[in-house]
Amino acid sequence: MKIETAPSNFDDGADAQIRACLNPSTPRSFFLYASAGSGKTRSLKNALDTFRAEHGALFRRLGKKIAVITYTNAAADEIAERVGEDPLFPISTIHSFCWRHIETYHNDIQAWLLDTLPADLAELHEKQAKGRANTKAAIDRERAIASTMRRLEWLSVPRRFTYNPNGDNYGKDSLSHSEVLKITASFIETKPSMQAVLVNKYPFLLIDESQDTNKELLEAFFRLEAMNNGKFGIGLFGDTMQRIYLDGHPELERLVPVDWARPVKRLNHRSPQRVIALGNVLRASIDSQNQIARDDSEVGFVRLFVAPNNISDKPGFEQRVCERMADICSDSDWRNEAMIKALTLEHHMAASRCGFLDMFQALARDSRLSTGLRTGELAGLRLFTERVAPLIAMARAGDKFAVMAHLRATSPLLKRSAIIHTSTPEDPLQSIRFGVDALLALNPEQSTTTFLSVLKCVAEHQLFEIPTALHPFVLSEPMMAENGLVIDDDESGSDESIEKSPASLEAWRAFLETPYNQTTSFSEYVSDRGAFGTHQGVKGLEFERVLVILDDSDARGFLFSYDKLFEAKPLSDVDRKHLYDATDGGVARTRRLLYVTCTRAEKSLALVAYTENPDALIAAAIRNKWFDVGEIERI
Ligand SMILES: Nc1ncnc2c1ncn2[C@@H]1O[C@H](COP(=O)(O)OP(=O)(O)OP(=O)(O)O)[C@@H](O)[C@H]1O
Secondary structure, eight states, X not given: OOOOEEOTTTTHHHHHHHHHHTXXXXXXXXXXXXXXXXXXXXXXXXXXXXXHHHHHHHHHHHTOOEEEEXXXXXXXXXXXXXXXXXXXXXXXXXXXXXXXXXXXXXXXXXXXXXXXXXXXXXXXXXXXXXXXXXXXXXXHHHHHXXXXXXXXXXXXXXXXXXXXXXXXXXXXXXXXXXXXXXXXXXXXXXXXXXXXXXXXXXXXXXXXXXXXXXXXXXXXXHHXXXXXXXXXXXEEEEOGGGXXXXXXXXXXXXXXXXXXXXXXXXXXXXXXXXXXXXXXXXXXXXXXXXXXXXXXXXXXXXXXXXXXXXXXXXXXXXXHHHHHHHHHHTOGGGGOGGGEEEEESSHHHHHHHHTOHHHHHHHHTSGGGHHHHHHTOOHHHHIIIIIIHHHHHHHHTTOHHHHHHHHHHHOGGGSHHHHHHHSOSXXXXXXXXXXXXXXXXXXXXXXXXXXXXXXXXXXXXXXXXXOGGXXXXXXXHHHHHHHTOSOOTTSOOOSOXXXXXXXXXXXXXXXXXXXXXXXXXXXXXXXXXXXXXXXXHHTTOOEEEEEEEEEHHHHOSSSOOHHHHTTSSOOOHHHHHHHHHTOOOXXXXXXXXXXXXXXXXXXXXXXXXXXXXXXXHHHHHHHTTSSOGGGEEEO
């Protein structure tokens, strides 16, 4: 497959265009949407370096800054590392940026909640009316209704609010992640004081990975820009083909006003020619972006290995694939596991390989929990991964010192007031011992011990605060409230309103019935300590040898289907409607995920496809010109 090539400075004009936009006397917004490996992050760094040299002194004197926001902490750290820490360019996640700008508006936040919560309540009532009575779900919803009503009551007098952008939002005064984004978008649109602060302080706002930025917020920024033309500029960096989170704006490209600059980058600096060609053909049906290769790039290797999805030893098959790649590429590092990055297209697959499928599937059924589930940041999960699991491990190891240090840092039992009120004077640590012993007595290592039994034990012994999402499941809640050790939901805190929504309650209930012993492999996976990576984790990264595994039988969900993408399975009516209307369906999503994973490869790429129908998959791969006949091997 032949591909056009060009010298490495081919796209330098794009950086010059961005530099012209970032001129304090004539700010102009721009939209840099370019394919994988085109050097978008590099352009962001170049833009800031040039700005510092040309206008840094002026901005410092005026007390102005360029705000740089991105989606995850990891991405913010990556940019900070590339650009270097500089107060002129505060780099933050979207959540912490938002909170920083609304955190003093307590009265307005309260008014917003008083306006919004009744609608949530109405939705709960509606679901309750439609659903069957006396089911677990109905009982959970009843509790959520009571909880929202208590929250409204709590809001009947002036209150102050808190928020932690990095995860746990315990307590009646805390806001959820989605609330913070919605409140900020609403304030940007309606409050002149907020608009003035943003525009004066940050004449430029740069958003990286903007394809994943919350759509309501992005629309609010667009309107702010339109109202402040000539005073305020936005720079969007991103790639629609790499949109992963459902939060992002599906039609961003169409929304960008015509007067914005649109710098173009066509050269791929990362991958060999064969990988670039595959990326081009994968995105050809979505947009017309067609990358070219550097004239000093290698041709590289791409192979598709096809196996029926019912073969018994998949890991063994993948090992043989790596052996084959070592021969094909004459690269012995394909024989060294540490030198290969295996990427699954979907977390379910990793969940199944790593042994946490049950708990994962239970929560994955609610798409509103999906981001937090995939990053491990849901408060309801962190109770187990960050509080309970380390405690059990330390106690099992007999490390009393570590147990105490852990509880001192995390447990309400070791708060001063708790010790005074609840422990016997002779032995203030007695309740801790009881609690830890009770936890160990549950035999949490056995697959018969559920999250629910661990949760109940934690609540009964008040070992840790219970996140609001899990309050409805803790039967001893009134008991907890009585002694005031654990956050009292009788007055109801806010926490994750998403986690408390009716559908989420069902997902949490299903989760609590799965084996607790899946916690460890789950937390290894989300902290990227496991052997598998997924598209979310690797976005923006690059690896020499990439092994992409496609397997619908592991994925199970309806959100993705590789067999449908590869035409090995017929499309449903819904799929066809999405394709016909050009709306976002499972096939388009799968295509984007495949694109993100394949485009990480710097040298060679192997795809392993487990399929219902190997013949059909191979025929389509050739017909669609994704692979040449000689690049496909099957067993
Ligand atoms: N002008 C350039 N000259 C040399 N190397 C470059 C240039 N631009 C980018 N690169 C290199 O190419 C690789 C990809 O760049 P970068 O990560 O900035 O791309 P990106 O567009 O942000 O990628 P993606 O969207 O896939 O995450 C990096 O290794 C980077 O150092």
